[in-house]
């Protein structure tokens with residue numbers, strides 16, 4: 001599984017797994033222990049890199065959109 005840049009600590013240690021019970025995709029960083037859930041499985045086009053890799057993530061504090069290609073974050 002490919003490792004991605006963590007939105008929080010910016011280390012190359014962000015990865016995802018699918019919860020067997022809820023089928024929700026969870027993202028987890030094994031460097032800083034940051035966790036977020038994917039709230040919308042629909043990917044959208046990133047305004048920055050124009051790839052179809054922008055997803056919605058929700059953590060304990062906020063919900064935001066994150067691009068897994070260029071790491072751009074938007075509200």
Ligand SMILES: [Zn+2]
Nearest residue numbers: 006009029032
């Ligand atoms: Zn991290």
Ligand SMILES: [Zn+2]
Nearest residue numbers: 046049067070
């Ligand atoms: Zn992007």
